[in-house]
Amino acid sequence: MTSHGTIPTDANRKPAPTGAGDTTISGRRLATAYTAAHLNGLDADRQVGAPGTFPFTRGVHESMYRGRFWTMRQFAGFGSAGQTNQRFHFLLHKGQTGLSVAFDMPTLMGLDSDDPRSAGEVGRLGVAIDSLDDMLDLFEGIDLANVSTSMTINAPAAILMAYYLAVAQEQGVAFEDLRGTIQNDILKEFHAQNEFVFPPVPSVGLVVDVIEYCARYVPQWNPVSISGYHIREAGSTAGQELAYTLADGFHYVQETLKRGLEVDAFAPRLSFFFNAHNEFFEEIAKYRAARRIWARHMRDRYGTKDDRSCKLRFHAQTAGCSLQAQQPQVNLIRVAYQAMAAVLGGCQSLHTNSMDETLALPSEHAATLALRTQQVLAHETGVARSADPLGGSYLVESLTNELEAEAEAIFREIGEVGGMEPAIEAGYFRARIAEASARYQREVDGGERLVVGVNAFVEEHEPPIELHRVEPHVESQQVARLERLRARRDAKQVKQSLDAIGEAARAGNNLMPILLEAAHRRVTVGEAMGAMREVFGAFRARSGW
């Protein structure tokens, strides 16, 4: 990497802070010290309660990590389905019970490996999946009844879910026995990550198709992981991450209710995914506020009778955007503190980033250290012994209240813009996130906020670190494989399936049954997406500067 020995000599540059300063990275001003006066007459029973009881501020389980630690779920996937399958077997052999699939960019965007737009990207950042054949290879020799699988996929989620179900059928595993999570959260793609294809309304329709289908037929599956992670990565504040994510969750609830399902038939299976960023106490308060807001809204707005519908369960991942290219080993330290915040905040599963992720996909060495970070946290620090150890802290309770109030204010603002879909169309979320991101960048560029190794404590000469390289052959192999598939399969059946997808999309029917049939007929991801695009159209976002 280039070394950055110089710091911008901007005339506007403010003097570098010598003390802690009073504002969080999200721009929240903190008091010098917190006392009972900051709690504003907090009703401890009603607002905080005990772990495992409503409103679940202190955690969704009574004993939290006493019985079982959080799941250490590291995301993996690269190259061809066969290569990733080997990695899965290796991980299962090491005692891991959960798999987490990372797909490559073409698959995430619903493109086949032989699409010209996929050139150079096949199998690079994850595994390439074009058809059921690839999915069968991916899970070759793995009994789907005995693993929990997490799939990070959004715009084409319904298609990949159908492929997974088709693999189960081929293995003779009942849908009732399938466990796992599919991310299937398109709203945050519109707000932040940009992996959308169709316009908001039909996109949400597809998300709800999966929620509805799983509620009816795949009861142990989490059909959506409502994600704030990417919103934060795009530069939002903690409060925006919290509010936008929950607003997305409520939107999915409302849209699923329109399908005629009882709220308690699907809400217990809604899961969440948050960022674990640097600002330690604000992050912990964010998770606590999220649980309280979700519980209250589910009970008071949606009339749940089942406590499980009120419990916000979440996966956390340390903040990729906080990692720096300079002095990359320092990232290990950042990740450790972030992971501790996630655990103190009561996460159900956690991914710790590798120190080299700003530079390349994780090397094996870096990935191992990331996992070790979690193991030290679990087995050596003792932070997991008691549930919600910071409950009752003047600072943390006060921040929890503040974040809750901020989220409620943002919900009202979204309402004023016209609700979820109009707000997306108007570029509301993107503009707000861009503002927050620009503010943070100005603070760093102006030297008001120090980032170790970047604008302070810079090393003139950094030793290089070892990086992972991707094999270049996957793309041509995948393209050839697809060509053989297209020649081999029954073209008439494929056409029938594509027509049926179009018809169902036009009629507004749940697409899952047809996608499942299409999977068996070896309809590719790109073809199924194409058939839907004919009906739904494509979406281009406003930049929202």
Added chain:
Amino acid sequence: MRQYRIRVVLAKLGLDGHDRGIRVVARILRDAGMEVIYTGLWPTPGGVARIALEEDADVIGVSLLSGAHMTLLPKLLEAMKAEGCDDIPLILGGSIPDDDVPQLNRMGVAAVFGPGTPAQEIIQRVTDLAQTRASHEEHTGST
């Protein structure tokens, strides 16, 4: 006062949609007084070359985080050649391994910026590239 302003076309090449970095760069260059034409997501290499030509760009900046730079950059340079605008300097930002930089330079990439490059460094480099090119044009224009 009407005067020459540096025009920069910024492109997010490839499929990945992580545009936080390029949007920050767009704001930085705008705040330095430049006109920034952002291509939006998912432009093709041919599309970027055409935009650069029609917008009369002084510099093209490409952001790539997907690791596909060794595939997509040659395609872009080829497209620029086909459009007849391969004299426009090309700069690249994103996760680019050090090992690839010499080869990218040989292909014709004028500068590669890694993550965390200071704003001032980017502004300075873009300004230098635009000025070098402008003075070259003044020279050829007067003959």
Added chain:
Amino acid sequence: MRNTPAQLDASEAMDARGAPDALARAFQRRDRRALARLISRIDEGQDAAAIFAQLPPATSPALTIGITGAAGAGKSTLIGALLRHVLDIGKRIAVLACDPSSARTGGALLGDRVRMQTDDSNSAADPPFIRSISTRPGDDSSGGVAGAAADVIELLDRFGFDVILLESIGTGQDQIAARSLCRLLVLVSSPETGDDVQWDKAGIAEWADMIVLNKADLPGTPRTAATIRAAIALNAPSHDGTAGPEFLQLSARGGEGIDRLWHTLETLAARQRPEHGRHEDAAQALARRLRARIARRIDQVLEQESAQQILRACAQGVINVEEAEDRLIALPKPDRMPLRINT
């Protein structure tokens, strides 16, 4: 139609980036690079009259259409759909998009809105030409278009486009300048942006040749449509005796209604005398255009050292303001804008 670089020899290719004379020659061969460069020269404030003196007039004037409306109404999507339609029927089209620039730094973020809607038109035989320009300090920004827009449109016209679309900034109000620059003005609205208040005071409804209610698949369409119809009825018949603006509901995203929109625009254009718009007097349009040019010349005058001396003298109280004014007016016109880099 299009000059590929392969058809140019090395010196000509160099010309296309070089001096105005060489650019003018390349322009006449319909070299797109030369067009792009000449637009920059005009935008930078170089002498438009001198540039035009080297270029033959348009053989058949383009149909110029201004597209205006509030942010979020879907102007870019509409332009994208219209552009595809016009390409499909074999016409050559250019789009000029105007964006605001920062008064403080002069910087601007341009053009992504239209661009994103049209990138699938790359493969067209005679591809569309899309260019963004920004307003500059000193432009009459209430008009919603950049000061150089008039001359750039003229340049595009002489290049031989059949249709030129001008996208205004989109403040939703005061888009009168677009009116004077184009033969037809289309106001785009949507059920989300077309609130009643705006229509009540809207002078624009009187100026527009067409009002398009976009996103007509959204709820709220009938209510907004009724409001717009009422506003049109209130304003019609207009002062020159013709009927009020045409009204059309469509959904640009789905491509629905675009052929009807184009048909209506062609019909409206055929009804007009080609040399100027329906409401705007030709002389007035000319005055607006010349005002922008003259303002640029004044900037050039003020930049000269002789002007700076007068200004300093006035600031120091050596001469009074009236005297400074007279002396500045009397200064000779500078030959050519020096190329300057803003650092």
